[in-house]
Amino acid sequence: MMGGVVLQIDFFAWLQGIPSWLYGVIQWIFGIVSGIFYWIWGIFTWIWAAVFDVANFFFLIRAILFPGLVFILMTIIFAVWFTRKLWGRIQDRRGPFHLGKYGGLQLFADAIKLVAKETIIPDKARRWMYRFLPSMLLLVVLIPFAFIPWDPIWFIADLSVSLVLVFAFLTAVPVVALLSGWISGSKYTLIGGFRAANNQFASEIPLIISTIGPAMLAGSLSVMAITQAQSNIWFIFLLPINVATFLVAAIASVGTFPFDAPVADSEVIFGWRTEFSGIYFTLTYFAEFAEQALYSALIVALFLGGFQGPAFLPGSVIFIIKFLIVFFFFVVVTSSFHRLRQDQIVYFCWKYLLPLSILNVVLVMLGIANIPALQAILGIGG
Amino acid sequence: MSPDILDETTEIWFGPQHVSAHGWAAKLTLVGDFVVECDPNAGYFHRSAEKCLEFRNFRQGALIMERLCMLEAFLAEYPYVQAVEKIAGLEVPERAKVMRTIMMEASRIHSLQFWWGQFSAELGLFAMLLWPWVDREFFLDAFEELSGSRHAVSYSTPGGVKYDFNDKVLEKLDIAIARFEDRMPVMRDMLMGSPTFRARTEGIGQYTLKQGLKFGLSGPPIKACGLPMDLRKDAPDPNLAYDMIDWEVPVTESEEHPGESDAYDRMVQRFREMETSVEIIRKLLPLVPEGPIVDPKARGKSNRLPEGEAYGRVEGTRGISTLWLKTTEKAQTPYRAKIRGPCFNSYYSLKHLVPGAKFADFIVVFGSLDPYPGWWDR
């Protein structure tokens, strides 16, 4: 026979193969469909397990409800109301009083008004960044709240380096402020942005060095561990100077009175926030109060024993009471001094706060090494 | 974003939409954080008061004058009244003289309280903004009781005053002054004892006495240099009652830099001004004689004035404010009236005082001179 391949089709065999081919196709489709189905089912079961698994369920409640988002937002709203009311009292006026009991609903009314306002974006602004940065700012300020131990059980996260993480996030705040001053396309916002950076430049080093004392006494960088280490004695009694330096540096870092050069209204209108309007202004304004609340909570956790206190009260209640007292001091300090100039802020922070905080670190080192009674109180091994 | 932001010098407009630039604007040239050039601009409030005065008769004119500076309405309207009285040769009853003087000093206190609150707010302490402003309300209550209006009082009129004192006015005035005296030491300590306040004001906007005189500064900015230049004492007006009592012109002489004044000295000086005013009121209140409050012939005499020129001057809160008046024969309206507001010169002097200061200190220099836009825009 000649070479070559003669294609021969066995027609009947082909005909017989059709049903099994069809069966295969159907099976293939069924496989896909059921795969998708099982995948979705798997997601459902996973979520189900995640939510109704005891540990996971409580984590979710913590993250969303109690020490988490809702609680923090309510705290900040309360902080705004508290600040305004207290400022009003100090300034010989009534503060908000129209809406709700003692004006408690005033902030909601303000928020609705601000959100409903027209959003004006200047021609020279970078639109995308202009929209993005305010929410970024609030996000950066809200995340560190996860590491605050509001309660021995009801806390969100406890990392071994949470103290460092808190400051890592807070360092981003003036960067966002500088950026939003830059992209707003106005000279006043740019000046305000640089002033915000200047504030952080002045205050950050004393602020962070002030936290070294408690960390060394507790032998840990976890905020939770530092709080627990104060079961015998609160660190405010061991480190009174440190509390003062931390409080002042915290006020300077937030950039409120008397260190409010970044948003000094008589000099640079509203600093880096000048061009923000409506919802963007609300977010930045909110972020400032969130930062104040965060620093107050940090002071409670680091120096005032956190949730430790009389046994008949739940830990969270003790923490909140202490938080209110510290926040009260915050407000009183911010309403009793004239504004300092930017160079005076740097001078003040570096000339007074920095040596004091460094001195404290040295004293703590010597104390831990040489005083056995201190080691006994703190429960740390020599 | 405009590329000139990073150029070597930056021009920045301070006003007129700036929150602390209420009706004025200064063009600042910045190098880094320092102001190298300041060009104050006027005219945002210009209402052409001088032209308006040419169309009002001699009793209406005072109403325009007091609208130049509502804060010192009693003082602002006085130069016009004085000039009219000089040309018309009007006699002012004794009672009106004393009452005028008392109200002018009350006006001075309340104007200084306003300034002090504003200056504190410019320096970022809002508690000190509202404390004096609350006290100020009590003076306004007394003014309201007296004239029916809190600011536009229209009190002095050629030949006397328009409204008589009654028990309620005196009572309210007494309440206001008692409250002022009560709270003054506390606030004084809060300001002068405050290290942050001293840090912001000492050495800011400093000038020598000679410079101040050349710029045409008067009132507290000059008295803070140590020169007791005060028209109440130097050029006593027969139609006011300043020579009826003993009082001293307050001056401030700084120990660190005698013969010069900075923002802090001007602050101290204004506190002394308020104390002096309280002293004058306290001494004058028992001396109010009985009698008519306005010369009965004044209305007829001030309808048509003889030809003449007169120069009315008064030591206002912010400095010397004057009015030069020229009338023609049997005129119903002035031929020419020239108003000299004290703040015209103090605002101008920013051009010389600000360069070299930091940008943040610009508003301190401005606030310490206490300029009021109505005085320069007129």
Add this chain to the structure above:
Amino acid sequence: MSEDTPISGATFGRQIVNKFPDVECTPKEDGILECIVPADKIRDVVGMIDEEIADAFPESVFGVDLQEDKFEVIYIFWSRTNRTQYHLRVSLEGSNPEVDTISDIFPGMEWHERETWEMFGINFKDHPDLRLLLLPEELEGKYPLRKSFVTDRSRLKEADRTPPKPKPTEGGASE
């Protein structure tokens, strides 16, 4: 400065007249020394005030429109030591009169001269900064404080503004 012996207005007037014979000085009541100064001598007289009187205080410079192209510029100084006001009067003629500036001797007069220029059209020679001070740009060169300046509604057309509607004359308690 208070140690200086006061010079009375009459004495200082004689000193001025001795130095510049074409100046007329008459002391008046209220401690006013009135000097009628020719336009070209104003810098000399003001310079003399600056040198002789330590606390000379520049109060005011302003113009007066005497109509028919006659103007008067009045300079007012005050000396606390001497308790004297110095009123220097300069008569000018012409539709665009000129006089020397004194703003380099007394910087405080700079804005007063600027205002006089924009309101009366009196030009101050060598003034460093003759710009509009108070007036809006549309009134540049109109010199509103001159008597010839009309202030009725015909101005509106000039300034490109629509006149307001006339008030209803009948009925209602609008007046």
